[in-house]
Amino acid sequence: MKLLFVNNDGGGFADYVNVHEGMTVEQFFKDQMPGRKPEDYLIRVNRQPVPRDHLLQENDRVTITPTKIEGAA
Amino acid sequence: MNDKELVHIADRVREALSQLRKSRYLECTRQLNLFAFRLQDLTCDSRKLGLAITRGWLAASEQCCTSIDRYLNEIPYAASKLQTLLDRRQKEVPTLSTMVEELKAVQAEFEDVAFNAEESALCVVTEPITLEDIYLGRFRILLDLDRLGELYQKVSYYIVAIDPHPAANDEAITHPHVSNEVLCEGDGSAAIRAALEEGRLSDFFSMVRSILSTYNPDSPYVSLANWEGVACYDCGYVMDDESSYSCSYCGNAVCDSCSRVCANCGEIVCGECVSRCEVCDRSLCPECAKTKCSECESVCCESCLSDGLCPECKEEKENNDEEHESETTDENTDTTTPQTTALG
Numbered sequence: 001m002k003l004l005f006v007n008n009d010g011g012g013f014a015d016y017v018n019v020h021e022g023m024t025v026e027q028f029f030k031d032q033m034p035g036r037k038p039e040d041y042l043i044r045v046n047r048q049p050v051p052r053d054h055l056l057q058e059n060d061r062v063t064i065t066p067t068k069i070e071g072a073a
Numbered sequence: 074m075n076d077k078e079l080v081h082i083a084d085r086v087r088e089a090l091s092q093l094r095k096s097r098y099l100e101c102t103r104q105l106n107l108f109a110f111r112l113q114d115l116t117c118d119s120r121k122l123g124l125a126i127t128r129g130w131l132a133a134s135e136q137c138c139t140s141i142d143r144y145l146n147e148i149p150y151a152a153s154k155l156q157t158l159l160d161r162r163q164k165e166v167p168t169l170s171t172m173v174e175e176l177k178a179v180q181a182e183f184e185d186v187a188f189n190a191e192e193s194a195l196c197v198v199t200e201p202i203t204l205e206d207i208y209l210g211r212f213r214i215l216l217d218l219d220r221l222g223e224l225y226q227k228v229s230y231y232i233v234a235i236d237p238h239p240a241a242n243d244e245a246i247t248h249p250h251v252s253n254e255v256l257c258e259g260d261g262s263a264a265i266r267a268a269l270e271e272g273r274l275s276d277f278f279s280m281v282r283s284i285l286s287t288y289n290p291d292s293p294y295v296s297l298a299n300w301e302g303v304a305c306y307d308c309g310y311v312m313d314d315e316s317s318y319s320c321s322y323c324g325n326a327v328c329d330s331c332s333r334v335c336a337n338c339g340e341i342v343c344g345e346c347v348s349r350c351e352v353c354d355r356s357l358c359p360e361c362a363k364t365k366c367s368e369c370e371s372v373c374c375e376s377c378l379s380d381g382l383c384p385e386c387k388e389e390k391e392n393n394d395e396e397h398e399s400e401t402t403d404e405n406t407d408t409t410t411p412q413t414t415a416l417g
Contacts, residue, residue: 008276012264042279047178065279070289071250072259 001058005032008065009041019056026052028062041066074180074188076173082188082195083172085218090166090272092222097158100225104155111151115144158225167272178275183282193219197278198235202248204288205297209248210236214281216274224269230277232256232285240295241302242313248285249293249300256281259289307331307344322346322359336374337361350374352383 001021006014019028025045029038038052044063045054056062074082122137167175180186185198195216202209213233220229231254234247245253258265261284268277288297295313302311306325318332319325320343333347334340336355348362349355351371357364362372368386379387 006273006276008264008268008280010260010264012267012276012280014267014271014273044178044275047174047181047275063273063276065276065283067283068287069261069264069280069283070259070287070292071261071284072257072289072292073250073252073294 001056003028003056003059004061006061006063007032008063009033009036023056024052025050025054025056025062028056029064033064040068074176074186078188079173079176080169083169083176085193086172086175086195086221086272086274087166087169089218089221090164090270093224093270094163094166096222096225097161101155101158104151104158108148108151108155111144111148115141115148118144161270164271172272172274175272175274179278182275182279189215193217195274199282199285202285204249204286207297207300208238210234210238212248212251212285214278216277221269224266228255229269230256230281232281240300240313241311242299242316243295246294249288249295249297250284252294256284257292257294258284259292305331320346335361336376337364348372350377352377352385 002016002018004014005017006012017032019031025043026038029036029041029043033041042063042065043050044065045056046061047063118137118141122134122141125131125133125137176186179195179197183197183199187196188194189196192215195218197214199212199214201211211234213235214230215233216230220227223229232248232251233254234251237244237247240246243252247254248256250257250259261280265277265280268274268280290296299313299315302313303317303326304311305317305328306320307327308331310328310331312328316329317326318329318341320327320332321340322342323346325343325345327341327343331344333342333344333356335342335358336350336353338358338361340358340360342356342358346359348357348359350357350373352373353376355374357372357374361374364373364375364378365371366373366378366383366386367381368390369383371383373383377383382390
């Protein structure tokens with residue numbers, strides 16, 4: 001199934017990705033953000049916070065936003 | 074904000090995003106012109122170089138080579154800037170209902186969301202921010218919708234400290250990464266721009282909040298270690314660590330105007346530790362102030378002392394010596410003068 005994945009880590013791109021049916025948000029995060037900790041991110045599905053075992057649906061929009069971003073001077 | 078207001082704001086945002094699309098093309102044209110000018114300059118200098126070589130003008134040839142080298146360095150930068158602009162895929166302006174959803178998401182994420190019609194700005198307020206035990210307070214993130222359409226040329230949002238706790242030495246710096254209400258986005262720059270271009274307002278506000286809640290010690294306007302500043306021991310002026318001096322004797326911090334330099338050894342001393350030469354009034358450190366006139370014991374710098382005496386004692390001694398000398402001379406004269414004896 002196809003999802004819109006908005007990754008605000010780094011370049012902040014938004015793109016469609018294909019995932020298998022019955023994928024949870026937790027699994028999706030592990031696949032898309034390897035080596036990253038979920039507690040360092042705001043994870044939203046269709047702009048709403050969801051539990052980690054939330055099952056993703058066709059055409060969902062998943063947004064991952066880091067809670068710590070380093071500014072500069 | 075009620076539904077009617079949300080629709081009104083959503084419509085304003087969509088207008089700004091339409092303007093932004095046009096603005097992107099204008100910026101592309103501007104960058105393309107700059108690039109073309111550079112190429113023209115290069116062609117022109119290349120022609121000049123050929124002419125200079127033909128005529129044997131070596132100095133002119135060298136000058137042409139220097140400017141060609143400069144253009145060659147500038148061209149890749151201009152090309153990459155242009156390429157970045159052209160590479161940005163054309164973003165569709167979100168529908169009105171999508172924008173309303175975005176605004177609702179902003180409301181769900183932030184407690185205090187408001188639209189300032191006068192400034193045409195969508196504002197959210199962060200929770201109080203404390204970084205490394207330094208309280209910085211709450212910040213208002215103000216997205217100027219009139220400027221959103223000019224994102225490629227101007228700053229489109231501002232960070233206003235609501236209860237400011239600025240750096241001690243600069244009131245314009247209200248956060249280690251905010252100066253004059255402008256945030257230096259650092260690592261968040263590309264993602265923030267992408268969010269604004271696509272009208273993802275909730276992502277935009279969340280990312281700005283994430284930057285405000287994070288301290289990057291490698292690149293702050295003022296480091297948190299120096300946030301509170303250092304007070305001058307003498308006058309109380311608060312300065313940053315780099316512009317303070319330390320008294321060589323007591324170690325107290327002093328500002329530039331209160332620091333004294335010992336006239337003898339050059340050590341820096343504070344107002345508490347400084348002594349003065351009683352003759353020339355120059356500053357002396359406690360060690361050098363031990364040099365005293367051997368006669369009157371007044372504190373004297375080395376340049377005012379002569380044979381261990383201050384100028385006054387020296388003069389007095391010389392006068393005494395002269396007097397003593399003349400007295401001795403007189404006495405000698407008296408003893409050598411023949412005595413007249415009355416005869417008969």
